[in-house]
Amino acid sequence: MSAILSMQAVRKEFKTHVALQNVTFQVKEGEIFGFLGPSGAGKTTTIKLLTGQLRATSGEVQVIGEREEGSIRRLSSRIGLLSDTSGLYERMSVFDNLALFADIHGVNRSEIPELLEKVGMAEHMKQEAKKLSRGMKQRLMLARSILHKPALLFLDEPTSSLDPGNTLEIHKLLRKLNKEGTTIFLTTHNMEEADKLCDRVAFLNAGEVVELGVPGELKLKYSDRSVKVVLDGIPEPIYIPSNAEGGSKLQDWMASGKVKAVHSMEPNLETIFLNLTGREL
Ligand SMILES: Nc1ncnc2c1ncn2[C@@H]1O[C@H](COP(=O)(O)OP(=O)(O)OP(=O)(O)O)[C@@H](O)[C@H]1O
Numbered sequence: 001m002s003a004i005l006s007m008q009a010v011r012k013e014f015k016t017h018v019a020l021q022n023v024t025f026q027v028k029e030g031e032i033f034g035f036l037g038p039s040g041a042g043k044t045t046t047i048k049l050l051t052g053q054l055r056a057t058s059g060e061v062q063v064i065g066e067r068e069e070g071s072i073r074r075l076s077s078r079i080g081l082l083s084d085t086s087g088l089y090e091r092m093s094v095f096d097n098l099a100l101f102a103d104i105h106g107v108n109r110s111e112i113p114e115l116l117e118k119v120g121m122a123e124h125m126k127q128e129a130k131k132l133s134r135g136m137k138q139r140l141m142l143a144r145s146i147l148h149k150p151a152l153l154f155l156d157e158p159t160s161s162l163d164p165g166n167t168l169e170i171h172k173l174l175r176k177l178n179k180e181g182t183t184i185f186l187t188t189h190n191m192e193e194a195d196k197l198c199d200r201v202a203f204l205n206a207g208e209v210v211e212l213g214v215p216g217e218l219k220l221k222y223s224d225r226s227v228k229v230v231l232d233g234i235p236e237p238i239y240i241p242s243n244a245e246g247g248s249k250l251q252d253w254m255a256s257g258k259v260k261a262v263h264s265m266e267p268n269l270e271t272i273f274l275n276l277t278g279r280e281l
């Protein structure tokens with residue numbers, strides 16, 4: 001599949017501060033791509049570059065074939081953005097918040113009820129935005145970002161500060177949108193979210209991409225290949241290397257019927273990130 005967006009050796013400086021350096025990656029059409037990193041790593045800066053709100057100090061940014069920030073900004077009919085700041089009109093109703101955007105994008109207002117149904121907000125249509133809970137506001141912002149059926153959706157920490165129930169609902173919706181053909185670029189510092197949702201992830205640390213790949217493959221790459229064995233009558237698990245010596249031990253235990261459980265020991269994304277950077281998320 002072809003790249004719907006890419007960055008090549010991108011550097012972004014704010015006065016004396018280097019926010020991004022030598023950032024290179026591609027997002028393929030149809031995938032869910034996760035951009036992971038701790039606070040201050042440069043995630044929001046990256047989204048701003050990819051949506052034409054900022055211009056790179058050097059390097060190349062390409063989004064749906066456009067390379068100049070003015071022309072990237074003009075892609076707004078094909079791009080959806082859920083930013084890290086609300087931007088809702090607090091004193092307007094849920095419906096009116098969406099109607100405003102529908103008019104801007106030339107979408108028929110009659111499509112709004114179905115959209116609200118889709119994000120589980122049908123009953124909140126007439127409610128004032130300022131009276132919505134955090135989770136409901138997030139759903140409304142998501143609804144607004146997909147109102148015009150963009151091919152490419154940018155989500156800046158879509159589930160931060162949401163409870164597990166709301167998070168799950170948003171994940172379901174994102175999977176559905178992706179199945180329907182939307183390419184999704186999301187930032188998060190939630191490694192579990194990235195693991196469950198993303199086809200590929202990039203780890204960003206202090207403005208640099210330190211690793212990139214398919215979650216399952218990264219876990220195998222950084223696995224020490226040891227195996228955890230739980231034996232009958234021994235409360236503590238035993239860790240054995242996956243070599244001839246470990247194999248013969250396991251064979252003996254199995255032959256004598258002592259093995260209660262065997263687990264492979266791949267690290268999770270959190271552990272990999274910690275090992276690569278010495279930093280937690
Ligand atoms: N307009 C700006 N002027 C100066 N410095 C900035 C500006 N925007 C961002 N920065 C700096 O660039 C770095 C990256 O910021 P960015 O907002 O991209 O991080 P982030 O990964 O989105 O963090 P968070 O998880 O907290 O949202 C930070 O050190 C930040 O202070």
Ligand SMILES: [Mg+2]
Binds near residue numbers: 044045156
């Ligand atoms: Mg941010």
